[in-house]
Amino acid sequence: MASAPVSSAAPQLSTTAPAGHSVVPIDLGERSYDILIGDGLLKAESFAGLPRSAKALIVTNTTVGPLYTAQLRAAIAPLHQQVLDVELPDGEQYKDWPALNQVFTKLLEEAADRKTVLYALGGGVVGDMTGFAAACYMRGVPFVQVPTTLLAQVDSSVGGKTAINHPAGKNMIGAFYQPLRVVCDIDTLDTLPQRELLAGLAEVIKYGPIADAEFLSWLETNLDLLLARDRAALRHAIQRSCEIKAWVVGQDEKESGLRAILNYGHTFGHAIEAGMGYGAWLHGEAVGCGMVMAADLSARLGLIDEATSQRIRALVERTGLPVQGPDLGADRYIELMQVDKKAEGGEIRFVVVGPLGQAGMRGAPDAMVRDVIAANVR
Missing domain, CATH: 3.40.50.1970 (Rossmann fold)
Structure with a gap:
């Protein structure tokens, strides 16, 4: 990558x-x-x-x-x-x-x-x-x-x-x-309203695919406790998320490289938020759906297998977050993603996973991005 x-x-x-x-x-x-x-x-x-x-x-x-x-x-x-x-x-x-x-x-x-x-x-x-x-x-x-x-x-x-x-x-x-x-x-x-809790869990989930495969497994096992607001489960999820983010930020404070991986799911997610009008989707809802789309892209690029992509989708869906984006049209998605801060010279840069627990940045063929969009909107 x-x-x-x-x-x-x-x-x-x-x-x-x-x-x-x-x-x-x-x-x-x-x-x-x-x-x-x-x-x-x-x-x-x-x-x-x-x-x-x-x-x-x-x-x-x-x-x-x-x-x-x-x-x-x-x-x-x-x-x-x-x-x-x-x-x-x-x-x-x-x-x-x-x-x-x-x-x-x-x-x-x-x-x-x-x-x-x-x-x-x-x-x-x-x-x-x-x-x-x-x-x-x-x-x-x-x-x-x-x-x-x-x-x-x-x-x-x-x-x-x-x-x-x-x-x-x-x-x-x-x-x-x-x-x-x-x-x-x-x-x-x-x-905190339950919808806001679920939106927050999207940002918790992202740390597993990008940095800690064991944490992803822990989330799969303990999701019901998190949804029920079990204090011990929440504390562990918050602490581990902060540990990973602190580690990444400590190495790359101003997002010149490594820190960009924390935006897993955000390129598609920000497009959803802007395209729908800010506030229509909560940020975490858009990120959750964006992670599903980014996992699909990672699989199409050959970085993870289809089973891993479906595993990420299943966890997002179990959480109660959207796994299909709004049908803004592929052209609109691409237009909005070209404004993303990670874009370089108009080329969209995506945070992709591969292997599980690791992530990086790369571009993708336009036709492939359009296929991802078509497969993941309703």
Whole structure:
């Protein structure tokens, strides 16, 4: 493949904190930080050691804010003289300039300075926009990720990718900007709608085919427990996902090569999201379907056998995620995928699997891509 594959023996990186919570470190030199994973983490101890400041701003949305803003405010109050908050509208369709400007407006109205700390309290949309706002305001202020969805806890809150969407392409306007800490309180998943839980499981599943075949087997065995929100199963899935992502990001922070494998399923998935209109499909739903299409492409390229492709499809389907994409037309799919960040000179680059537990990047013949689309849309 065009990029080096990831070993199926991705290392275990976690240590155990004194209170029994897991800590996954991300090694990025002076930008290194920890991911805290456990129950009941919205308390002062989880934020100890973070910068003190006159002001802090909690960025959340209208769904999550009423549930957890007061709890987070109490947890970080010892660090800041004043804790402000702003609630953004909820939904992928609001991951745009007008919503981002609400954050900037609040910061400016409150005379926030360069030491003001931003806290992203919510899912992937809130986390991405808060990080982008932090990267831009006064050319950079500190921020902390407090993800409240499974998808954000296992993927979007980790690694420093921040962005907003454009009608022509998802996440095309943004910056790499690392948080000071990621605090994954599993308790917040209690209020997560089931559809959102399933969407998050798509991002969990992706780590098996690209980096850890044993983890894929574990997911197949324990899927029913995950769907039932078994605490021990969720904690293991979150921890292993974060370990793999931390390992990859530690080697390739700004996606110059290896990190692109974390976008398995995303090339097709982003096309679905943009083609249907942001918010019609949840990000994880589109990624789940995209993984099925990418597995089919991998099989057609001779990188995995058909049985492995069907194995990935079966797990996605068992999870309750879509395994057939919307019929946008092959030309529209290709047009949207050509805007993907991995495209080079107009050539679409796909994350493909082969063998199981390893992944890489490569192009594919146009006719083959069209065959994949035709076989996997309804």
